[in-house]
Amino acid sequence: MDEQIYQRESIPVDSGTSRSQFWEGFGKGLPIMVASAPFGLLFGALAVDNGFTVFEAVLMSAAIFGGASQMVGIELFGQHIPAWLIVFSIFAVNFRHVLYSAAVGRRIGHFKPLQSLLSYFLLTDPQYAETEKRAESGRAVTFIWYLGVATPIYVMWVTEAWIGGLFGNLISDPHALGIDMLLPIYFLGLVMGFRKRDNWAAIVIASAIVSIIAYKTIGSPWHVSIGALAGIIVAVIVAKPEKAREKR
Amino acid sequence: MSSIFWIIIAGAVLTFLTRIGGHLVLSRFERIHPRVEVALNAVPAAVLTTLVAPAAATADWRGLLALAFAGLISLRFNALTMFLAGAAMIILLRQFS
Numbered sequence: 001m002d003e004q005i006y007q008r009e010s011i012p013v014d015s016g017t018s019r020s021q022f023w024e025g026f027g028k029g030l031p032i033m034v035a036s037a038p039f040g041l042l043f044g045a046l047a048v049d050n051g052f053t054v055f056e057a058v059l060m061s062a063a064i065f066g067g068a069s070q071m072v073g074i075e076l077f078g079q080h081i082p083a084w085l086i087v088f089s090i091f092a093v094n095f096r097h098v099l100y101s102a103a104v105g106r107r108i109g110h111f112k113p114l115q116s117l118l119s120y121f122l123l124t125d126p127q128y129a130e131t132e133k134r135a136e137s138g139r140a141v142t143f144i145w146y147l148g149v150a151t152p153i154y155v156m157w158v159t160e161a162w163i164g165g166l167f168g169n170l171i172s173d174p175h176a177l178g179i180d181m182l183l184p185i186y187f188l189g190l191v192m193g194f195r196k197r198d199n200w201a202a203i204v205i206a207s208a209i210v211s212i213i214a215y216k217t218i219g220s221p222w223h224v225s226i227g228a229l230a231g232i233i234v235a236v237i238v239a240k241p242e243k244a245r246e247k248r
Numbered sequence: 249m250s251s252i253f254w255i256i257i258a259g260a261v262l263t264f265l266t267r268i269g270g271h272l273v274l275s276r277f278e279r280i281h282p283r284v285e286v287a288l289n290a291v292p293a294a295v296l297t298t299l300v301a302p303a304a305a306t307a308d309w310r311g312l313l314a315l316a317f318a319g320l321i322s323l324r325f326n327a328l329t330m331f332l333a334g335a336a337m338i339i340l341l342r343q344f345s
Contacts, residue, residue: 031331056252059256063260064260083254091259094266096298098270100291106280120271176339177339178311178335184299188315188334189331194296197289197292198286200293203290212301215302227297228294235286236287
């Protein structure tokens with residue numbers, strides 16, 4: 001039986017000056033900023049097309065800070081759907097963050113209370129992936145580093161909603177520019193970044209198969225939570241806790 | 249304030265709850281059981297895969313080719329190179345459709 005219980009991770013020691021840590025994080029945030037730029041601009045333009053003011057488009061990017069859920073929100077708004085259902089859909093699309101939140105607590109548990117609140121607010125998919133990779137490499141996940149990653153992403157995301165809202169739809173043919181494939185390509189890169197982890201292939205295969213089935217039967221966005229759960233269950237079933245413990 | 253304003257505020261509050269909620273639940277426990285640890289370690293691959301797989305399953309051959317190409321690039325190069333290579337590939341392929 002695996003009755004051994006882990007202690008919570010100890011607090012990592014700081015390494016390097018705050019300034020160097022900020023810029024190290026900033027360097028990780030820049031590629032994410034580039035990859036998310038088309039969506040930030042597209043969101044601003046579509047929001048205004050769907051009856052939002054520029055202010056409302058900027059507010060939505062600043063307050064929600066989650067691309068897919070924002071797109072769903074503005075799409076539903078154009079269709080005379082009750083407000084509560086739009087809010088619920090935003091919640092459903094963002095539900096996967098519960099899992100990131102539970103997992104990342106082990107990495108940023110040593111942040112001060114206000115730092116924590118801000119950090120959880122900024123917890124997007126790529127922010128989570130970068131934090132996991134940083135912790136995995138054995139380097140300290142400090143608040144300054146975390147903020148360095150988030151700053152370029154957040155500032156540009158909000159700015160893009162404004163630019164997109166002001167200048168309207170600059171992207172005349174989204175299909176020709178492959179807009180529909182950019183996010184999957186980006187997320188595939190994040191998935192590949194974790195390929196050295198235990199049982200990665202088994203988890204990916206299970207999540208992929210179940211999320212595709214759920215997508216075609218139950219529908220979006222629940223395929224994300226259902227597929228993720230399948231991958232996690234497979235990980236728990238195939239894992240050998242004794243081995244994992246030895247490696248630590 | 250318009251209904252849009254309140255939809256945004258409510259959406260933001262619920263989104264923040266998803267981002268802090270998992271941590272709040274888990275932090276109720278002093279220690280983390282090894283099985284839970286294994287589950288948490290599986291989160292990146294398990295969640296991020298679901299953001300790729302259905303798109304791949306419903307993509308045209310050009311999209312699939314771009315994804316496969318980007319996947320190969322990611323074995324040797326960093327995430328930005330991989331993203332730009334994949335984006336270049338899909339844009340190129342779509343010019344001839």
